[in-house]
Amino acid sequence: MEFKKYTQISTSVLLILSIILLVLAGMIWSKNIYAGVIYLIIGITQLISTLLLYPRIGKIKDITEIGNRAVEHNWIILSIGIAGCALFLAPFFKADSMAVPFAAFTVCLISILFSILNIYRAVREAKARMVV
Amino acid sequence: MSEKEIWPWEDKFGDYSMVPVPTHERRSFLSIFYVYMGVLACIAVLWGGGTLGLQFTLKEVVVVAIVGSAILAVIGGLTAAIGGISKCSTYINMRYPFGRIGSQLFGTIIAGVACGIGWFAVQTWLFGIILNTLFPNAWWANVGVASIWGGLLMITTAIIGFKGLAWLSYLAVPFFMLLAGVGAMIGIANAGGFAGLASIKPANPVSFGIGVTEVVGMYIAGGVITADISRYAKKVLDGPIAWIVQVIIFQVYMLSGAAALTLATGAANVAQALLIGGAGLGAILMAVLGQWTTNDNNLYNGALSFNTWIPIKKKYITLGEGLIGVGLAAWFGFYAGASMQPFQNFLTLLGKILPAIGGVLAADFYLYRWYKKEPLRQRYHFKPGMKIAQVNWAGWVSVLLAAIIGGWVMKSGIPALNVMILGAVFYIVIAIVCSGLGVKIDIGEHTIGKTGV
Numbered sequence: 299m300e301f302k303k304y305t306q307i308s309t310s311v312l313l314i315l316s317i318i319l320l321v322l323a324g325m326i327w328s329k330n331i332y333a334g335v336i337y338l339i340i341g342i343t344q345l346i347s348t349l350l351l352y353p354r355i356g357k358i359k360d361i362t363e364i365g366n367r368a369v370e371h372n373w374i375i376l377s378i379g380i381a382g383c384a385l386f387l388a389p390f391f392k393a394d395s396m397a398v399p400f401a402a403f404t405v406c407l408i409s410i411l412f413s414i415l416n417i418y419r420a421v422r423e424a425k426a427r428m429v430v
Numbered sequence: 431m432s433e434k435e436i437w438p439w440e441d442k443f444g445d446y447s448m449v450p451v452p453t454h455e456r457r458s459f460l461s462i463f464y465v466y467m468g469v470l471a472c473i474a475v476l477w478g479g480g481t482l483g484l485q486f487t488l489k490e491v492v493v494v495a496i497v498g499s500a501i502l503a504v505i506g507g508l509t510a511a512i513g514g515i516s517k518c519s520t521y522i523n524m525r526y527p528f529g530r531i532g533s534q535l536f537g538t539i540i541a542g543v544a545c546g547i548g549w550f551a552v553q554t555w556l557f558g559i560i561l562n563t564l565f566p567n568a569w570w571a572n573v574g575v576a577s578i579w580g581g582l583l584m585i586t587t588a589i590i591g592f593k594g595l596a597w598l599s600y601l602a603v604p605f606f607m608l609l610a611g612v613g614a615m616i617g618i619a620n621a622g623g624f625a626g627l628a629s630i631k632p633a634n635p636v637s638f639g640i641g642v643t644e645v646v647g648m649y650i651a652g653g654v655i656t657a658d659i660s661r662y663a664k665k666v667l668d669g670p671i672a673w674i675v676q677v678i679i680f681q682v683y684m685l686s687g688a689a690a691l692t693l694a695t696g697a698a699n700v701a702q703a704l705l706i707g708g709a710g711l712g713a714i715l716m717a718v719l720g721q722w723t724t725n726d727n728n729l730y731n732g733a734l735s736f737n738t739w740i741p742i743k744k745k746y747i748t749l750g751e752g753l754i755g756v757g758l759a760a761w762f763g764f765y766a767g768a769s770m771q772p773f774q775n776f777l778t779l780l781g782k783i784l785p786a787i788g789g790v791l792a793a794d795f796y797l798y799r800w801y802k803k804e805p806l807r808q809r810y811h812f813k814p815g816m817k818i819a820q821v822n823w824a825g826w827v828s829v830l831l832a833a834i835i836g837g838w839v840m841k842s843g844i845p846a847l848n849v850m851i852l853g854a855v856f857y858i859v860i861a862i863v864c865s866g867l868g869v870k871i872d873i874g875e876h877t878i879g880k881t882g883v
Contacts, residue, residue, distance in 0.1 A: 369461055373600035380574040381605040388710025429596040430458050
C-alpha cells in the first residue's frame with residue numbers, strides 16, 4: 299500500500315480511538331470528575347495529534363517528509379498512550395465498576411501498538427528520521 | 431551546492447561537540463522543544479513546586495512561578511539565540527569572551543565537574559532515594575542498587591547523544607506533563623474542590639522575593655547552557671522560542687501542579703504524594719523518567735565541555751564521567767547514609783559562577799560585538815584556520831568579580847541574577863574601556879583546525 303494512504307488510514311483508526319476515549323471521559327465524568335478531567339486531557343491530546351496530521355501531509359508529495367511528520371505525531375500519541383495505560387487502572391481513577399477504566403486502558407494500549415507500528419513503517423518505508 | 435557538501439569541518443569526536451552542526455543534521459522546532467522539556471520534566475522541579483506549596487497559597491505560587499520563569503525566559507532566550515546563530519556548543523562559544531584556555535577551564539569546572547560528574551552523581555543518588563521511599567522493602571530499590579541501574583540507564587541515552595536525549599524526551603515529556611496534571615487533580619480532590627484548595631494557607635510562609643529566587647535558582651544553570659541544544663535548531667529563533675514556551679507555560683504549570691498537591695497533602699515529596707494519592711504505576715514511572723530525562727542532559731553537557739581539551743570520541747568521555755558519577759552515587763547509597771549535603775554545598779558553590787559566565791557570554795555577543803559593529807548573523811562565526819585568543823582576560827576578571835560580589839558580598843536581590851548582571855556589566859565596561867584605550871584584552875593566539883580543536 300502506498301505510504302501516504304497507509305498513514306491516512308492508520309491516522310483515521312487513531313482518530314476513532316481518541317473519540318472513544320472522549321466518550322469514556324463523558325461516562326466517567328459524573329462518577330469521578332477529577333479522573334474525568336484526565337480522561338478528557340488524554341482524549342483531546344490524542345484527537346488533536348491525529349487531526350492535525352491530515353492537513354500537514356495533505357499536499358506533500360515527498361514520501362520522506364510525510365514519514366517525518368507522521369513520526370512527530372506518532373511520538374506524541376505513543377507517549378500519551380503510555381501515560382493512559384499507566385494511569386487508568388490506578389486507584390485514583392477507579393469508578394463504581396472497572397469497565398470504563400479497563401476500556402480506556404485497552405484503547406490506549408491499541409494506540410501504543412499503532413503508533414509504534416506507524417513510526418516503524420515511517421522509518422523503514424519512507425526513510426523518515428526517528429528524531430525529526 | 432548544499433552546505434553539507436561545502437561543510438569544511440571534520441566531526442572527529444562525534445555529536446558535533448567541537449564543530450558547528452551542519453545543515454543536514456539540524457532538527458525541527460519540536461525536537462528542540464522536547465529536549466528542553468526533557469530537562470524541565472524532572473522530579474527536582476516538582477519538588478521545587480512542592481516547596482513553594484509549603485510557602486505560598488496557590489494564587490501566590492502561580493504569581494511567583496510566572497515572575498521567576500519570566501526572568502529565566504530572558505536569560506535562556508538570549509543564550510539559546512547565540513547557539514542558534516553559531517551552531518556551536520556553549521563551551522565553543524565561550525572561546526570568544528574567555529579565549530581557548532578560558533573556555534576549557536570554565537567549561538570544565540562548571541559543566542564538566544559540576545554537571546557531568548557532580549550533579550549527575552547527586553541526581554543518580556536522588557533517584558535511588560526516591561525509589562527507596564516508594565519501595566522500602568524491595569532489594570532493587572535499595573539506594574545503592576537503584577543508583578547503579580538508574581545511573582546506567584541515564585548513561586545509555588547520553589552516549590547516543592542528541593538523538594538519545596530526543597528519543598527519551600519524545601517518550602517521557604508528554605507523559606510527565608500529564609502526571610503534573612494528575613498531581614493537581616489529586617490535590618484538588620483531596621482539598622474537596624478548587625475553592626478549598628485555593629483557601630489553604632501555607633505551612634511556612636516566606637517573602638515573595640525568596641520565592642522568585644527559588645524559582646530562578648532552580649533552573650538558572652539550564653538557562654545559561656541552552657546553546658548546547660539550540661545549536662541543532664533549523665532556524666535561529668527555534669531555540670529561544672522553544673525555551674521561552676517551555677519555561678513560561680510548562681514550568682509554571684508544573685510548579686503549580688506540584689504545589690497544589692503539596693498544599694492539599696502537606697507532603698513535599700511529590701512522587702510519594704502521588705503514590706499515596708492513587709496514581710499507581712504513574713508515580714513510579716514519574717520517578718524513573720523524571721530523573722532519567724534530566725540526568726542524561728547533565729552527562730551530555732558535561733561531556734561536551736570535557737571534549738574541549740580531551741581529544742577522544744565524546745561517547746567515551748560520557749561513559750567515563752557517567753561511571754564516575756554512578757560510582758559516587760552508589761558509594762553514598764551503600765556507605766554514606768542518606769545525606770550528600772556537603773557535596774551538594776560544594777556544587778552549589780560552583781553554581782554561583784555559572785550565571786556570571788552566561789552574563790559575560792551574552793554581553794560579549796549582544797553588546798560588545800554590536801559596539802564593534804559586527805552584523806548579528808556574523809558573530810561567533812567559526813571557521814577552520816581562524817585565529818582565536820588563548821586567553822581573554824576581561825572575561826576571566828569579570829566572572830571572578832561578579833561571582834565574588836554577586837554571590838557573597840551582595841545581600842539583597844536574587845543571587846543568581848545579581849551574579850549574571852554583574853558579569854555582563856563588568857565585561858562590557860572592561861572591554862569597551864580597554865578598546866578605547868588601545869589595551870589588548872586578548873593574550874596569545876591559537877589556530878582552529880579542521881576538527882575544531
